[in-house]
Amino acid sequence: MEDVQAKADKRKIAINKVGIKGIRHPVRISDRSGERQHTVANFNMYVGLPHHLKGTHMSRFIEILNQQEWEITIQSFKKMLQEMTYYLQADSGYIEMDFPYFIAKQAPVSKIKSLMDYQVTFIGEANQNKQQVVIKIIVPVTSLCPCSKKISDYGAHNQRSHITVTARVKGFIWIEDIIDLVEEEASCEIYSLLKRPDEKYVTEQAYDNPKFVEDMVRDIAARLNPDDRILAYRVESENFESIHNHSAYAIIEQDKQLHVN
Template sequence: MSLPDVQSTAPDVRISLTRVGVKNVRKLVEVGRPGKTRPAIFISEFDVFVDLPSSLKGANLSRNFEVIDEVLQQATSGDVKGIEDVCGIVSRKLLDHHEYADRTEVFMKSFYMMNRETPVSKTSCQEVINVYAHAVAERTNGKPIVRKSVGAEVTGITACPCAQNIMKDHAMHVMEQLEIPEEKIDAFFNEIPMASHNQRGRGFLCVETDGDIIVPLEKIVTVLKESMSAKIYELLKRGDESYVVMAAHKNARFVEDCVREMAKRVVSTFVDLPGDTHITIRQTNEESIHQHDAYAERKATLAELREELSV
């Protein structure tokens, strides 16, 4: 005796729904890496949605889990090239499993562990990176269109240029009162950066493409790390700590500077990506001497950034 399919019946209130699906589906994702014996491992949560026409009471949600597990098996075997590819393939297959849907959407947020080495003592340590992927598949008259994005959020340190200039002006006044020769004052400032207040910066970069393009996650992380005043590390020896503090204060940056530096590095790093690639950049600096946070953002196509930066 077959059970009735209640989901395929007509609803009492006949309106279409933009998103129907499941959220917070936790999975261990393994993505094969060319030339590597071990896959990249991501501890992940998925949100998976389809649209639903007004003629159906509900969506068959069990199909979402079936598709995710099928694609994750492909990823482990090396048939999937990146986490955005995981989302792209899931979103495409969902259209086949939900024949009534015209649009599917997949979100993936993950923890990714990276091995690091400190700058002076060369001590090994680890860092957890927050990574994100997203894909949308839409039916057309021909082949479905799939658009994917991949991004990461990275922490670093920034030093405030404004406070640093105030401290430099004060130090110069004190040195002049002590009758220190001007050339020695200049030599001191060339060697030793002035104190400033610091922030823990959180940089975010997302790259959205279509087709079979895969954006290396490592390049995204590198752009973010190089765009703040200095990199930070979980474990620091004394020499490492001195290096990080000096590096940050020799490279003082406002929150706006970080976003503009990201944009410049995106253009120089992703030279092979098409102009219609969408770029989202943002920086949040958690202030140390204020109760608020500083924030800056830029959204643009790669073609727009290239045009601006070529001037």
């Protein structure tokens, strides 16, 4: 049968990204405990299209996802990116994989266990035989306002916050390593299930550890700076204010390789 997509295009205009968006596919994720999580990821998969080609072969993206059961690590994600660009004969490629990741957490006092979910994204880019993978993790935490605590006779307002760390990494790093780092620098971490003694603990823990949105991004950046596994990062904090009809926001971006002597 005639392959229309493989025909020449006379307009001489290259396309930066063409492919499929919003396809869900089951994957297995290795976690730090040695177990494998089965989850469903949302994929966006694109390649660059040269100016002389009319179109790309959309079905081949699906074939790549279905050709084997992918157990996702940074290394296997790079392999998927490499296979996609090779199979579609493209000079550049891009894969974004977004999935929920679950960690069993113990409540601080009762020690009762429950699953806490985090949103994780792997973003891979290939260009001229160079590959790069970025990990993005959204970590919900509690923040308590230092100003509110200082000026009030009793109590202080707190809020749920989303800390988003986007990191370009070297070698291997566990998803849990980044989550642990973020939670340790919040006023208090969040749990799915708490009994009354646990509620007392987290309330007092946040009160004893007040932090502005600026404090949280700076404290996390101070932890990321000396970590040799992190080549570049962006850390964002959005506090969903409990006494305002807006969010407080801060961001720090750092490419550590630009500062290497």
